[in-house]
Amino acid sequence: MKNNTKQLLIIILTYTSMFCSLAFSEEQPKNIRLNMGYYYNSINDRANRTDIEISLNFWAKELFDAEAKKNNFVIASSKAILFDRIEDMQSAFNDGQLDLIVAPPLLISRYFKREALGKGFVGMLEGKKPEALLLIARTDKNINGIKDLQGKRLELVEDDELADIFIDTLTLKELKKNYKNIDLTIQRQKKSNRIILDIFFDKIDIGIVYSSSYTLMQELNPDIKNKIKILSELPIKGRNFSFFRRGYPLINELTNVAMAFPESPRGKQILEIFRTPEIIHCDVDELNKFDTIYSEYFQLKNKANK
Missing domain, CATH: 3.40.190.10 (Periplasmic binding protein-like II)
Structure with a gap:
């Protein structure tokens, strides 16, 4: 009887210890990097380069930091990088330098591997009009x-x-x-x-x-x-699609933060840069449409050149 009681106590203490460790780990803020790559040519009609860089680097960082703390994680470092050439953006992404890309869907479909892309979102016009x-x-x-x-x-x-x-x-x-x-x-x-x-x-x-x-x-x-x-x-x-890299540690949390942009003053300022007051989810499969557009064009072009 004493042995049974002793074994039961050990089991209870073991599970209590495991639970406390798990709860403690969940309460700790998660430190993570967020490097965002933007294709400049698709947003350069909104404002000049300096204003865009300041807006994305300071406003976005401020908003992500504030929302991150509410959800019990920390953005340890964050920066926005503007790319003039999609090829340079592709190289930076493939080298692991970028965690989020923002670019026209046609270019994403042509230059980025689908298996490397995770969850995405896209800015919409008022009333979620495409x-x-x-x-x-x-x-x-x-x-x-x-x-x-x-x-x-x-x-x-x-x-x-x-x-x-x-x-x-x-x-x-x-x-x-x-x-x-x-x-x-x-x-x-x-x-x-x-x-x-x-x-x-x-x-x-x-x-x-x-x-x-x-x-x-x-x-x-x-x-x-x-x-x-x-x-x-x-x-x-949408004129630009946004995708996190697949396997990004806080892809769900930061997607939720992005979806909440229209609800905060700072988020609205960021969306104003893109002139898209609303945001909706975007799946990688939605790039297939642009594969079709490009494929049809390429076939017509080849046929005309024969």
Whole structure:
């Protein structure tokens, strides 16, 4: 009987010790690094480089630190790195220097291995409305379709591969030609807003812009709706997707922090940089759409070159 009592006490003490150790470990803040990589060319129309760097490095750090403490973990070090070349961002990610990447979905789908990506999120327009690329034209130029683009003046956003693929796919399908080979006068602008104004004031005839910019400019000047029309649309959900690297220790906790951005003043300031007031979850499988877009374009291009 004494032996049974002794064994029972040992078992109770062992489990009590294990429980206390587990509870103690769970109460300790988790120290973790958070290095964020941003593709600069997809956000450079929002503000100048210095303002973006300050905002992301200080505002984001402040917000993550504050939210982290609420959830009992600590961001030991944090920094935002702006990349001018997606290839440099890819190398930094593959070398383990980045924990979170923010870039256009087409570029993520082309330059980053799916198995290396974990949970993600994407900024949405107000009301969780998806972003889209638009082909727009002046209403008084008798442009009703792709066949009417020849000889016209076109403007595109600088350093935006998806915009180029969008217009190229349209002309390859309809005219069996690359858009650069259909007698277009082509110019580039940094901002979609500028392209819309250039069409409005008859400086150009057609342009590729983002739907968020088109909506905003219509709100500022309702007459734009009378002078500019939409010829074609490519829904893309968001201009930039964000993904943590797979296996990141606090991927769930920090995803929750990011999802709460719209609820805090500092979070709203960060989202203003991207002009996306809301955030929703984003799965790696959502990149498949951009694989399809690129594959279709590549096939059309090869067929036209034969």
